[in-house]
Amino acid sequence: MKQSKSEFWSGEEYDAQYGKAYSNEISFLHDLLATYQASSLLDVCCGTGLVTIPLSNNLSRAVGIDFSSPMVEFAIEKSAAVDNISFCEMDAVDFNLGTQFDVVSMTGNAFQAFISNADFLSMLNRVKNHMGDNGVFVFDARLPCPENLEVTSGYQYWSSYISPTGEKVNVYGWDSAHPQSNDTMVHHVRRDYENGDQYHSKIELKYRSIDEIVSCLESVGLQLVRCYADWKKTPFTKASKRIVGVVSAL
Ligand SMILES: C[S@@+](CC[C@H](N)C(=O)[O-])C[C@H]1O[C@@H](n2cnc3c(N)ncnc32)[C@H](O)[C@@H]1O
Known part of the structure; x- marks a missing residue:
């Protein structure tokens, strides 16, 4: 069961709607890349490269993958003048780039796009295989609190x-x-x-709980090493409705 691609039908439209919404993610990842003295970034489910492109400045290599061709095509168009960046149309569930990265990122709650546990575990395995020695994986997700699971009766x-x-x-x-x-x-x-x-x-x-996330990570040899309530590094508490997680190999 795959997430519908209908919401990601146009890269231009996505950027018109969300183009200015990612400054906290970029700032968080910018700091993380510096802390880990990272020179390479893999952005999984990269969309139009809203996060990948600005972060590529201080790196030797940045790669984005996404399964929506209009999103990837627009990312390629926007980064045509940048040498050290590439975007590929690939499914995060079964991709293999044959190389590893210092930091792997997944922003925009794309972590929640993997509905079945089989796809979720397969994606985590692919991410792990692309993390270099001492590599880290960073993701965000909303959690299954009543507010996030509320249904509405219409538009x-x-x-x-x-x-x-x-x-x-x-x-x-x-x-x-x-x-x-x-x-x-x-x-x-x-x-x-x-x-x-x-x-x-x-x-x-x-919407997976922290316990489910931790258990799935551990089952593929990964561990949650730090978490926050948002990309501004607000401390995570039991009442947090979302998580930004930093993951390393077990
Ligand atoms: C909300 S967007 C976030 C895009 C980007 N990370 C950002 O922060 O702007 C979610 C993205 O996940 C991608 N996606 C969902 N499932 C995927 C999968 N199985 N493999 C690759 N990309 C996927 C969608 O095509 C979409 O571009």
């Missing part, structure tokens, strides 16, 4: 942005429980464009 207003063609877009979301998978939400999204057009998409997200 509700979420946000607005200006599309790549300059039109105002109002975004509405409708949250439902996945019919076949526990602790999985289906977020239906509707974008209403000023000219009357509509675009419908959906995104399935699995």
Whole structure:
């Protein structure tokens, strides 16, 4: 069971909506790369490279992989003038680049895109195989608290942005429980464009508890070494609704 690609149908549209939303992630990873004196970064589920491209400045090599071709194509277009970066269309569940990296990142809650445990474990195994000696993996995810698993009875207003063609877009979301998978939400999204057009998409997200995450990490030889409540390094507590985790080999 794969996450639908319908929400990631256009790199240009993704950047118009989220292009300025990743400064905390970039700053966190920038500090981490410096702390580990890292020279290489693998960004798994990189999307349009919003995080990969700015981080590539101080590295000898940055690679992004993502299974959505419009996202990867736009990442390649945006980074055409950058020598030390490459983007590949690959599924995080079964990719093999034949090389290892100092830091592996996964931002934008893509950690929740792996619905079945088989896919989740396979992705973690692939990540582990691409971590060099003393390498670290950093991810973020929302946790299965009542607030995050709340369903809505219909579409509700979420946000607005200006599309790549300059039109105002109002975004509405409708949250439902996945019919076949526990602790999985289906977020239906509707974008209403000023000219009357509509675009419908959906995104399935699995909400795993810390205990489940730790146990899956350990089963593939990884361990959670640090966690925060967000990318601003707010201390993690039992009440935290999301996690930013730093992972190393066991
Ligand atoms: C919310 S976006 C985050 C993109 C990017 N990490 C960022 O922070 O802007 C999630 C991304 O995960 C990708 N994705 C989901 N499942 C994937 C899989 N199995 N393999 C590779 N990419 C995947 C989607 O195509 C999408 O680009």
